[in-house]
Amino acid sequence: MRRVLLILLAASQPALADADPPRPVMGGTVEVSGPAEIVFDWTTDACEAHHIPDLPVRAYRDGVQADGGVNLILGHHITRRMRGPDFDTLAVDCEILLSSTRARHADQFANMEWIAATYAQGDIVHALLHNEYQGNRYPECQTADYFSCWYNTITYARSDDGGASFRYPFAPPAHLVASIPEQYAPDERIFGAFSPSNIIEHGGHFYAFFKVQTYPLETQHTCLMRTATLEDPDSWRFWDGAGFNGLFADPYRDDLRALRATTCAPIALPQIAQMYEGVTWNTVLDRFILVGTSSDPSRTPNPYGFYYALSEDLITWEMRQPLLEVRLPWRATGRDTVYLYPTLIDHDSDSANFETTGASAYLYFTRLNFGSGDLDRDLVRLPVTIRNPE
Known part of the structure; x- marks a missing residue:
């Protein structure tokens, strides 16, 4: 560096x-x-x-190398990392950790994908992905405008080789972690669940903040979710104002009439x-x-x-x-x-x-x-x- x-x-x-x-x-x-x-x-x-x-950027110590070196993740829709014995000697690694799947349909939650958060447990590195469905790439978006046809969700991937490569342990759409209870709507501006923070362990649970932009009101706020089992994307629960009782909805497969109140409560x-x-x-x-x-x-x-x-x-x-x-x-x-x-x-x-x-x-x-x-x-x-x- x-x-x-x-x-x-x-x-x-x-x-x-x-x-x-x-x-x-x-x-x-x-x-x-x-x-x-x-x-x-x-x-x-x-x-x-x-x-x-x-x-x-997200950092973790290497569970593969004996020296316990540093990995620094630079997230984008093609994600790479920097590596080195310490933060003062980091070098760019051009190997790709995760390439976006670019799934054609929004209901797969696997379009343009950023590694947004990591949590290393030995050789296994869990990851939360910021998934943008960039509808401007497809004809349903009549304006062809990025900001008019952006639909966001948070999903799960995992590395079993210390972070050298990431994959879905659960095939899409079963890798879904967090969403709001609305489906993609072209030309209706930006909405969804965005950009999780780093993951932090506290009291036997793993926590992450994330941002929500609601539809159709376009209000923005920060939410908090937690899980006791990082390897299970369906186990995350959000703070609903009284406890971590909130269940995330899959807006394409769940009964939204029953789950209409599944947008998380604002934190502070x-x-x-x-x-x-x-x-x-x-x-x-x-x-x-x-x-x-x-x-x-x-x-x-x-x-x-x-x-x-x-x-x-x-x-x-x-x-x-x-x-x-x-x-x-x-x-x-x-x-x-x-x-x-x-x-x-x-x-x-x-x-x-x-x-x-x-x-x-x-x-x-x-x-x-x-x-x-x-x-x-x-x-x-x-x-x-x-x-x-x-």
């Missing part, structure tokens, strides 16, 4: 202008504490054009808004830390960018706090540089799946150099310090 110094971030920098790089917003218990480094430079590191970090909507990207247990704060993209209209000025929030139980969250002010795609025009997909990784975590953070960690995120419509995207990291408030 090349470690390229970009800038030294300081709280005294002026307000973010069109050409400015991201700047930290100091305060609270999680603070940027050093310069940014490029981990993956698309211009020189990409194996082909679509080799990009297009979701928050005023506190975390739509944050979902990454969660860890912090050993200094004795709290979970959730990071994601957000803003806070109650603040003047209102910084847009990456935020964090704290919780003791994953359900009740303190009000989110700004961590790094960056230009988000929906606040940009044309080919402005924008930023997405934040997640925290503590290189020294005792967890094989980097589920914990300590007094220091790294904030990993994607820099989209020429706007969200361009493939030139780099993976960047910044050191952060985590401390109890004085």
Whole structure:
């Protein structure tokens, strides 16, 4: 891995202008504490054009190699990884971990597939997939517009060779994990269950956040689901406001009249808004830390960018706090540089799946150099310090 110094971030920098790089917003218990480094430079590191970090990166320690090296997953519809003895010596691996199935029909939940979350248990690596049915590729979508014909679900795949390759243990559509109880509807805009966070174990269950966009109201919120058996995609249950009692519906095969109320309840909507990207247990704060993209209209000025929030139980969250002010795609025009997909990784975590953070960690995120419509995207990291408030 090349470690390229970009800038030294300081709280005294002026307000973010069109050409400015991201700047930290100091305060609270999680603070940027050093310069940014490029981990993956698309211009020189990409194996082909679509080799990009297009979701928050996920890491786990190698259960196959004796040295217990690091795997860093760069999710896209053709997913690859970086590997190395540690995070400072990661190298690009051009072998494909998962290629999208591109199933023609939405009811198979296997169209364009990203590895969004991993959880290693020895040689077995479980994965949650972000599955986009990109209806704009098919004639039923009369507008042929990507954002008008996007239908999303979450599915399951598994690797039995330490993450070198992933497959379906259950043939589609039986690999379905999470959906909303509506079928694909062309030219009705974006809806579905999206982009699971990393998987974190707590109290004998495995948890993951994900984002929901409802149909036809187009409301967005963050949901939480859990399972005790990662190998069973049908075992995940969502938080329904009272407990993990929610059953996900297969909108093509279940009785939707009986399951109409199967959209999950929002988690702490005023506190975390739509944050979902990454969660860890912090050993200094004795709290979970959730990071994601957000803003806070109650603040003047209102910084847009990456935020964090704290919780003791994953359900009740303190009000989110700004961590790094960056230009988000929906606040940009044309080919402005924008930023997405934040997640925290503590290189020294005792967890094989980097589920914990300590007094220091790294904030990993994607820099989209020429706007969200361009493939030139780099993976960047910044050191952060985590401390109890004085």
